[in-house]
Amino acid sequence: MGDTFNRHLAQNALHMPDDPAFTFVDFSSKRDGIPYELTWKQLHDKVRATAAGLHTAGMAGERVAIVAPQSLDYVVGFLAAVCAGAIAVPLFPPSLPGHSEKLASSLDDAAPLLAISTQEQRASVRDFCAERGIVPGMRVTTIEDLQTDAGDDAQEPLGHVAPGGCAYLQYTSGSTKFPSGVEITHANVCTNARQALEAYDIRQGHNCAVGWLPLYHDMGLVLMIALPVVGGVPSVLMDPLAFVQQPARWLHLLTRYSGAVTAAPNFAYDYCVRRVKEEERADLYLGAVAAMVNGSEPIRAQTLRRFQDAFASCGMRRTAMRPSYGLAEATVFVTASPLTEEPTVTSFDRDLLAQGIARLAEPSEGGALSELVACGRPTNQEVAIVDATTCRRQEEGTVAEIWIKGPNVGRGYWRHPEESRATFHAVLEGDSPEDPSKRWLRTGDLGMWYGKQLYVTGRTKDLVIVDGTNHYPHDIEETVQNAHPALRRSHSAAFAVSTAEGEKLVVVAEHTRDLPDPETVREEVSRAVRASVVGSHAVAVHDFVLVAPNTVPHTTSGKVARTACRELYLAGEWPQTKHAAQKGADCT
Numbered sequence: 162m163g164d165t166f167n168r169h170l171a172q173n174a175l176h177m178p179d180d181p182a183f184t185f186v187d188f189s190s191k192r193d194g195i196p197y198e199l200t201w202k203q204l205h206d207k208v209r210a211t212a213a214g215l216h217t218a219g220m221a222g223e224r225v226a227i228v229a230p231q232s233l234d235y236v237v238g239f240l241a242a243v244c245a246g247a248i249a250v251p252l253f254p255p256s257l258p259g260h261s262e263k264l265a266s267s268l269d270d271a272a273p274l275l276a277i278s279t280q281e282q283r284a285s286v287r288d289f290c291a292e293r294g295i296v297p298g299m300r301v302t303t304i305e306d307l308q309t310d311a312g313d314d315a316q317e318p319l320g321h322v323a324p325g326g327c328a329y330l331q332y333t334s335g336s337t338k339f340p341s342g343v344e345i346t347h348a349n350v351c352t353n354a355r356q357a358l359e360a361y362d363i364r365q366g367h368n369c370a371v372g373w374l375p376l377y378h379d380m381g382l383v384l385m386i387a388l389p390v391v392g393g394v395p396s397v398l399m400d401p402l403a404f405v406q407q408p409a410r411w412l413h414l415l416t417r418y419s420g421a422v423t424a425a426p427n428f429a430y431d432y433c434v435r436r437v438k439e440e441e442r443a444d445l446y447l448g449a450v451a452a453m454v455n456g457s458e459p460i461r462a463q464t465l466r467r468f469q470d471a472f473a474s475c476g477m478r479r480t481a482m483r484p485s486y487g488l489a490e491a492t493v494f495v496t497a498s499p500l501t502e503e504p505t506v507t508s509f510d511r512d513l514l515a516q517g518i519a520r521l522a523e524p525s526e527g528g529a530l531s532e533l534v535a536c537g538r539p540t541n542q543e544v545a546i547v548d549a550t551t552c553r554r555q556e557e558g559t560v561a562e563i564w565i566k567g568p569n570v571g572r573g574y575w576r577h578p579e580e581s582r583a584t585f586h587a588v589l590e591g592d593s594p595e596d597p598s599k600r601w602l603r604t605g606d607l608g609m610w611y612g613k614q615l616y617v618t619g620r621t622k623d624l625v626i627v628d629g630t631n632h633y634p635h636d637i638e639e640t641v642q643n644a645h646p647a648l649r650r651s652h653s654a655a656f657a658v659s660t661a662e663g664e665k666l667v668v669v670a671e672h673t674r675d676l677p678d679p680e681t682v683r684e685e686v687s688r689a690v691r692a693s694v695v696g697s698h699a700v701a702v703h704d705f706v707l708v709a710p711n712t713v714p715h716t717t718s719g720k721v722a723r724t725a726c727r728e729l730y731l732a733g734e735w736p737q738t739k740h741a742a743q744k745g746a747d748c749t
Contacts (some may be wrong), residue, residue: 162182162338163321163322163323163324163347163348164324164347164348164351164352165244165328165347165348165351166240166243166244166318166328166347166350166351166387166390166391167244167319167321167322167323168318168663169205169351169390169391170201170205170208170240170244170390171205171318171319171394172393173201173205173390173700174201174202174204174205174206176393177393178200178201178202179200179201179202180200180201180235180395181198181199181200181395182199182200182201182203182204182389182396183198183199183204183233183236183395183397183398184196184197184198184199184200184395184396184397184398185231185232185233185388185398185399185623186397186399186403186410186414187196187399187400188399188400188403188406188407188410189400189403190444193413194399194403194410195726196397197233199233199236199237199408199555201393202551204236204237204367205238205319206403207237207241207304208237208240208241208244208319209244209302209315209316209317209318209319209743210307210308210311210315210316210372210486211237211238211241211245211307211308211311212241212242212244212245212319212320213245213308213311213314213315213317214241214307214308214309214310214311214315215241215242215245215247215275216245216246216306216311216314216320216548216682217310217311217312217314218275218300218302218310220242220245220247220275221245221247222245222246222247222248223247223248223273223274223275224246224247224248224249224250224271224272224273224274224275224330224569225242225245225247225248225249225250225273225274225275225276225277226243226249226250226251226252226268226271226273226275226276226277226299227239227249227250227251227252227276227277227376227377228252228253228254228255228264228268228276228277228278228282228286228301229253229254229277229278229282230254230256230279230282230400231375231376231398231399231400231401232279233561234279234303234304235376235538235666236376236396237304238304239251239329239376239382239386240386240390240480241277241304241307242277242329243322243328243329244319244320244322244345245320246322246326247637248327248328248329248330248622248647249328249329249330250267250268250271250328250329250330250332250342251272251331251376251382251612252264252267252268252280252332252377253333253375254278254285254286254375255282255285255286255288255289256285257561259711259714259715261289263340263716265289265293265295265652266340267332267342268290268295268296268299268311269293269295269296269573270332270340270341270342270576270665271330271332271342271575272299272495273296273299274298274299274300274303275299275300275301276299276300276301276302277302277303277307278301278302278303279303280303283301283302283303286301287301287599289330289541294383298448319713322347323347324346324347324348325346325347325348326346326347327344327345327346327440327572328345328346328349328350329345329346329350330342330343330344330345330575331343331379331382331489331492331571332377332489332630333489333490341574341575341577342574342575342576342654343489343490343571343573343574343575344571344572344573344574344575345492345571346571346572348568349492349568349569349570349571349572350383350387350492351387351391352492352541352567352568352569352635353383353387353491353492353493353494353569354383354387354388354390354391354392355392355541356540356541356542356569357383357384357388357494357497357540358388358391358392359540359541360456360494360497360500360540361422361452361454361483361497361500362451362452362500363388363392363394363422363451363452364394365392365393365394365701367420367451368394368395368420368421368422368451369389369396369397369418369420369421369422370384370385370389370394370395370396370397370398370421370422370423370430371396371398371411371415371418371421371422371423372384372385372397372398372405372411372423372424372425373396373398373399373400373401373403373410373411373415373425374401374424374425374553375401376398378454378487379386379487379488379493380424380454380487380493381424382456382493383492383493383494384422384423384424384454385398390641392566395416395418397412397418397421399411399414402719404429406604407436407437408429408432408433408437409425409433409436409437409438409441409445411425411429411433412433412437412445412447412472412475413444413445415445415447415450416444416445416446416447416449419449420449421449421450421451422450422451422452422454423450423452423453423454424453424454424455424456424457424485425453425454425455425457426455426456426457426458426719426720427455427458427459427460427461427464427666428456428458428650428651428719429719430453430455430464430467430468431461431464431468431650431651433468433471433472434464434467434468434471435650437471440459442471442472442474442475444501445472445475446475446476447472447475447476447477447478447481448475448478449475449476450477450478450481451469451481452481452483453481453482453483453688454483454485454497455482455483455484455485456484456485456486456487456536456722457487457719458635458719458720459534459617459619459635460534460536461482461534461639462506462532462533462534463532463639465482465484465504465506465534468482469482477503479503480502480503482498482503483497483498483504483505483537484497484498484504484534484535484536484537485497485536485537486536486537486608486615487608488604489571489600490565490570490571490584490585490602490604491542491565491567491569491570491571491604491625492569492570492571494540494569495539495542495544495565496537496538496539496540496544496615497536497538497540498535498536498537498614499537499538499614504534504535505533505534505535505614506532506533506534506535507521507532507533507612507616508521508522508523508530508531508532508533509521509522509531509532509533509595509610510522510528510530511528511529511531511636511698512528512529514531514560514570514618515609515630515632515633516631517558517559517560517561518558518559518560518629519558519559519609519611519616520558529697529698529699531618532555533617533618534616534618535612535614535615535616536545536614536615536616536617537612537614537615538567538613538615539567539613541567541568542565542566542567542568542569543565543566543567544563544564544565544615545563545564545565545566545589545601546559546560546561546562546563546564546608546609546610547561547562547563547564547589547601548561548562548622549561549562549603551590552587552588552589552590553589553590554589555609557609557610558609558610558611559609560607560608560609560618561607561608561609561617562603562604562605562606562607562608562621562701563604563606563607563608563617564587564601564602564603564604565602565604566600566601570585571585572585572600573585576727580611583603584602584603584605584721585600585602585603586600587601587602587603588600588601589601605620605621605622606619606620606621607619607620607624616634619633619634619635622724623656624663625637625655625656625666625700625722626657627657627664627665627666627700627701628663628700630699630700632655632666632698632700634654634655634656634723636644636698637655637666637668637670637698637700638653638654638655638721640693640694640697640698641653641668641670641690641693641694642670642695644686644689644690644692644693644694645682645685645686645689645690646673646680647673647679647686648670648671648672648673648686648690649670649671649672649673649674649710651721651723652670652671652710652713652721653667653668653669653671653713653722654668654669654670654672654713654714654722654723654726654727655667655723656723656724656726656727656730658703658704658727658730658731660693660703665701665703665704666694666700666701666702666703667702667703667704667705667706667727667730668690668694668702668704668705668706669706669708669709669713669726669730669735670705670706670708670710670713671692671707671708671709671710671711671713672686672707672708672709672710673710674710679707679709686705686707687705687707690702690705691705693736705748706730706735708735712735713726714726714729
């Protein structure tokens with residue numbers, strides 16, 4: 162069978178049939194949650210029967226979307242599609258608030274012939290597509306119906322799939338561009354799972370995966386499905402909404418399941434610090450957590466310190482926090498901080514860093530500092546820092562674009578050949594793009610090597626360039642959210658707009674939910690933000706917009722969608738921006 166889920170599932174069912182494979186903890190009806198479990202044999206049998214139903218429906222080689230809520234059925238549906246030789250498209254149901262545009266654009270781009278949903282969501286998926294006039298021929302079905310359709314074939318062994326064939330389309334989160342489906346092969350995902358198993362020292366019989374990340378997101382899919390199947394370790398998952406409602410639930414699962422490996426974006430760790438009360442912490446023990454991966458957005462040193470301080474009494478070990486870097490185009494995992502080492506935090510001269518030069522800085526020097534968290538080293542793949550114009554490798558301490566090469570890098574973007582060539586077929590100066598072994602993935606991320614570790618400084622397309630000086634938007638956003646107590650953390654966006662006087666900085670920020678009358682503090686907040694940004698970054702805020710909670714766009718993975726935010730600003734979507742956006746041809 163080669164390196165595929167088919168082979169790993171069959172081996173797990175053969176060698177440890179009665180061991181727990183996947184457990185879904187349902188918090189919808191009981192405070193402490195109700196666990197629903199599948200053993201490796203039960204999982205294998207369900208996947209086999211569902212895959213047989215997909216074969217009967219003629220889905221081999223076709224796109225099959227998973228449009229369902231987080232559940233064991235989601236796991237079965239995804240694995241069945243992949244093992245049947247179909248191309249799985251992991252998505253989410255229309256009931257997920259705030260992301261209907263991404264769902265519609267992803268379905269329209271992938272054009273699946275069949276969608277697996279639940280009995281409860283089936284009609285809403287059909288209505289969603291019909292209202293938008295997308296994928297008119299798509300059949301919407303369920304796990305149960307597919308297993309019934311399989312008939313006697315449900316007992317047939319899982320068939321053969323080619324390791325080099327496309328296993329699924331991973332749609333990018335859309336933080337910087339329109340969603341694109343990355344073609345991930347069977348070999349890509351199995352390789353990346355093994356790279357992560359090695360980097361985080363995950364071993365059968367010692368560890369398990371625990372998490373709430375959405376299964377349609379690259380990090381959630383690999384950590385919670387691919388890694389457990391390839392590594393033969395149990396997976397314990399919960400619904401993302403259950404985490405948002407009560408983040409202590411996540412920490413309680415980490416307490417309950419020893420040797421847990423988990424992952425979350427930076428904001429989730431800050432969220433736990435703010436929302437998990439002192440009395441709740443008394444029941445937590447995090448000393449047996451093997452790894453807490455922090456990734457998917459800029460990792461903030463303050464967050465690491467706050468989380469460690471808040472949960473040190475719960476046994477939290479500094480070495481368990483593993484800052485990491487990855488992206489969908491590389492399946493997900495690229496680098497991780499060294500095993501058994503505390504996260505490395507380094508202060509650099511902010512002005513020089515904006516010019517692409519890393520120089521250590523001390524607070525006593527009085528200059529502006531950028532505190533960066535190292536994201537470690539790659540495992541069985543290559544990472545290079547490359548000048549995007551000359552295509553030359555850069556020396557340690559020089560900021561340039563991050564390029565990646567390895568067996569985990571996807572094939573390209575589904576139905577976007579030109580964008581695929583530009584992103585997946587980059588070559589260093591002097592090499593030929595016709596030689597596949599010389600091709601690199603251009604990430605669009607900026608970073609540098611320093612002290613033999615990778616530091617990620619930002620995204621090329623997100624850079625705010627005012628008066629010829631580069632500014633990283635996440636640095637400005639960090640300053641903004643600390644400028645006034647009326648501002649929500651992780652809910653501000655900094656971006657540039659074109660004016661008659663050149664590029665200018667605009668900041669949009671949400672006020673807190675408990676603010677009774679925002680108008681009474683609007684000017685005060687604006688003055689505080691402008692003063693803080695000028696003082697910390699030496700750049701003037703051209704326009705500051707204070708908006709209501711939950712109006713700054715975020716991607717499905719929780720990152721601020723700056724491009725979407727800029728578009729809303731230019732369109733005058735927020736009441737106080739209409740005048741600014743209509744002042745003439747200032748903003749284009």
